[in-house]
Amino acid sequence: MIRYRYTIKGIVQGVGFRPFVYQLATKLTLRGFVHNSSAGVILELEGKVKDIELFDECFLEELPPLAHIDSFEKHPISVQNSQDFEIIQTSSNDLKTTLVSPDIKVCDQCLEDIKTNPQYQNYFATNCTNCGPRYSIINTVPYDRKNTSMDKFTMCKHCQKEYDDPTNRRYHAQPISCNDCGPKLTIYENGTPLASNDPYKTVASYIKDGKILAIKGIGGFHIVCDATNDETIKALRKYKNRPSKPFALMCKDMDQIKHIASVNQTEQKLLSSKEAPIVILDKKDTNSISDLIAPNIYKIGCMLPYTPLHFLLFEHLDIPLIATSANLGGMPILKEKEQIEKLLPFIDIVVDFNRDIINAIDDSIVQVIYDKASMLRLARGYAPKVIKLPFSIDQKILAVGANSKSTIGIAFEDTLILSPYIGDLDHLESFEYFLRTIETFGRFYDFEPDIIVHDIHPNYETTKWAQTQNKELIAVQHHLAHIYALKAEYNLQNNDYIGFSFDGTGYGLDKTLWGGEVFLNDNRIYSFHPIALLGGAKAIKEPRRVALAALFEKYSLEELKHMSLPTLEAFSSTELQLLHQSYTKNINCPRTSSVGRLFDAIASLTGVLQNISYEGESGLRIEALYDHTIKESFTYSIKDGCIAIDYLEYIVANPPSPTKICSMLLNTLTDIVIDIAVLYREPILLCGGVFQNKTLLEILLPKLEQNQKHYYLPRSIPTNDSGIALGQLYKTILKLQKDNL
Template structure:
């Protein structure tokens, strides 16, 4: 008997794809089966597939994506009298199999929270179109037995829904209801509440000014009333977070309008299936939430639990990850009590285990596009398909750098990038990093041919790569940090423009805070010309001597003084020294001795360090109490209407000399010019340097990567200036501009 075997690859797990295929089969009256085969779905039908395939592709489930589809005619003896969903078949999973991502609650499930008997106000209501996926996944294929839902037995009504092709919960792996509930409990001192009462008690505690830890989709969050100043101050003190902005959760779009402006693009992001934190322009000062910033991070409820809580609270709440500073998000009650027991007053928890911890994603609008700041829930794991690459069979793993770490896995044209993990400067993050490595290598059954790390020997990822290479006899390559950034933005650009070719030569502007160069110095103000096959460092900012060692990265007044000593005259140095002797009597004037004796010095070309110095010189920020505080604060003072810039020089060797810029900045400072004018002229100068360099290199295509290009004001100023030149500009769209893209850049080049 003639049958047609169809193979469907893409995002076809955890999105209701098999039930969707079943309904089409019923509609077209075909016999056969559908089943998971690990990284693809296999369909067998007994009729010509043309009509079936057309119907299949025209009305996919909301979150499904087909990346490849083919079929072949076969002859088998078995007869099929109906169409069935067969048990998943364990098979080798490849990188073509897209891991399911955690999805925001759908409109239908929201409606069920209000009026469905079994799901009325049920905190874990989901269907095939929504709910947790990656965070509860043990292994593929995505079946209940391979998730943390395996611990919860379906009641007879849920089982009926699960088996009913006409029900949207047909084969919904996260299904449960009030009759087979996932237990929810709220604990405050010696008082305990469960299920519906737990939600009510949690809401009342927040309204009473309590700090509450809430177990959500990817981990615990710390929450308090965002209109209660004393609660926010107490949370800041207990969490040792004096200035870093908090995100806030609001009930709905109407609630947001009271606190912030929303553009159509931001609204789309807020309502998207990814449901990230979106940076919005403030309408109110919100000083306790986001001190001295023009923007505030806003998120809408994205699970049944969050919706039920926000309905009862009906006011904004602080919504921040529950973790110690620099550590990953906490996922278990035991760890929460051990590490943060003194921070919160009460906690709301549930029985469903979080297998893969994941933070909330963060995005911001830059120009007419959205920029990802943190690659996490909803966006990650990120699957990328590069049609322009060759079908190389070797498996490569990019180990990332040190900060904002991710892992990347490449085979052929496919790349998987892990969610944001954190900074590898503490044991907890290192353990999470290794757990992620093991999860992805096991779930995809990878046998890496090569691992690629950063050049920097002091990076933990470098040391781990070295150990893995020795232990498992894997090839180990070390890739220069800024070339990895360049490769990452080239890869991102390939996805944005299908006409771009891997052999096209482009100019990469790679600016960040730190990265070891091939000469052993710290780079960070780089111009790279090339492609994914070859590259050359064609320009850079002049060498700067920074004194104070590692402490200067936080105590940035040391950077400011170092640059004034290097580029200013005696009057400039005396002017700043007099200020610092008063502000830092324990450091000055002894700091001059350190400089004179060339002690505790590092050499750098970093534009990120210039931003630090500028923030300090303008008396905007002297100390980085959180990552990138100084450049974030500096950005707040940029004014688009100010068009002037400072002078600079690019030498015949393509070195960007900033002495004249620094001299003019110091002159403006001593003349008490407004901060807004100085900051705007400084950022305009950076823009002018970029376009001057593009002219020197006679290039028509510019690509931007590195943490400096997280700066919204700088990016938008570049976009505006380009109206004069009409060059092709590429900024990151699929990954953050910061070091989270390093792992992708490590695996993507073909050198």
């Protein structure tokens, strides 16, 4: 007879971990107890040595689906002759440092219950310990019903029985609810509740009739409509002032997705995963969806149903649906019916229910690059994202991230936590959501920062906010933060790397705008030849201005008059004259080394587009034109650390063929990375928004491998500005570690 005490850390609370331990222990006739504590789950087991050994084996192999163990310690203590095994309820309120689980797709057993179990039959909010809402409904930890938005619903006898039974799948499932006692669904037509005997059929019929609906999901509302109906989509684009940005689809099942897009095994696995993200797929040439969903690009974002409500609706629908976050461009997803009515008045039908969303959270977006998943938007199912350090820190650190695709990050002890995607902070609503997220994380983790880390950009809202907080401040350069986000993901601690940080524009250490930087161990050794942004921020929306500035640099106005290029045709002669003046007088035309802007220049010069309607559009359009049979590149030079590509001479001398030139751009960027990489023996880091470009990476990565170069690429953390907060944290932590030595 022997007794052990275990301390288990990770995501082990609110995920069915204690009942799992209970069942395993009783099966092996072990005695003792299990309970939650602020240090994690405490478990004591008493029994025969061989049974405890068996327990250890099974315990790691048969974990409940949502549990995740970061560490466990075990040491022998004196035998206490316990009579049975029990789950001890935790009354203490100080379970603050336990981790909050993300929201998870409805499980197969709950879907079965919806079909066959009278208690849950057709019930849209069915859930259990293995599935359903978590982060989105939690007010504060510990994760108990009273700390969630389920607090106001009293369990019926049936639910209470399941909740109290350690052998039941719903033992301590905090959001447990059923037809009798749980949240109720209401359909509103123009603000008036609608009576219906079969609400799912009613909603489906509205969709089939071409209406635009708002349907409440896990972390907010979706705008939903028929993805095959041109007229409805045209109207939606007009209402949302969203001329071309692609819409995501929700499809009935995998077969339906396969009619719309090619799906490989990795993508299929992601689509069917418990996180159920939007996966960016290669669109097929198909008439099974409207051409207006993703105009001019060969990609499409698809997801599968993930709440019981989605599944119940699809019982009455065979068409794919547009399911886009209900918001106005760049703003956070809306989570209340009243907000929908106020901000999106064009919506006829609102499908609501009275379980409040406490923490709004968008759908996550993932794409598969070189057969591995790469996160584009970290949100539902994946966030809050936890990264463990191999050491502990003394300070509590808050990182406020960048300004667009904002997230926040916090660090304490050996834990880094990245928040879900917030949005673009130029909108007041997003900024409020940013403040709310800081508050929420403070509450969840009992967190009050000693240090705040921000970008060095003086005009970012996040920088300005940090400066009002009366805390120790640390500023981190934007493109180095991208590098350090990647280092954090792989726990790289040595300052020993060659890093390619290719991005949009960010504030540089020399106070110019950076965005095409090569770092050797934190030193900027190369950067791209700067292009002027004619009209400053305006040029970011209008690629034609970037291209024009590049032309002004090489040619006189007189010479340009004799050229015929799509860029020049996009301006009137008066505009050309005026812009030339501001260029020569250097009025409002800051220079930037951004690779993102290089994509813009090429997109304009080849006539692919002159103005963009969403961020990253040039890159997507250039990817769409890439032709694998074109092997040529532009020539380029590196002089005094400045990388200059000779694209203008080529384009001016040759009639611009978009396919050829766009392909040459991606080939040239590949050449540049390879040519530099082979000069160094350090591992290669690839990061920044440009490396969301799947085509570029699928040309580049095999070449790096052919050259036996060891590289790192962001996978579980977005390589865009959503990763900045993590990089800010990690760079600060490594610096503090070094200072302490």
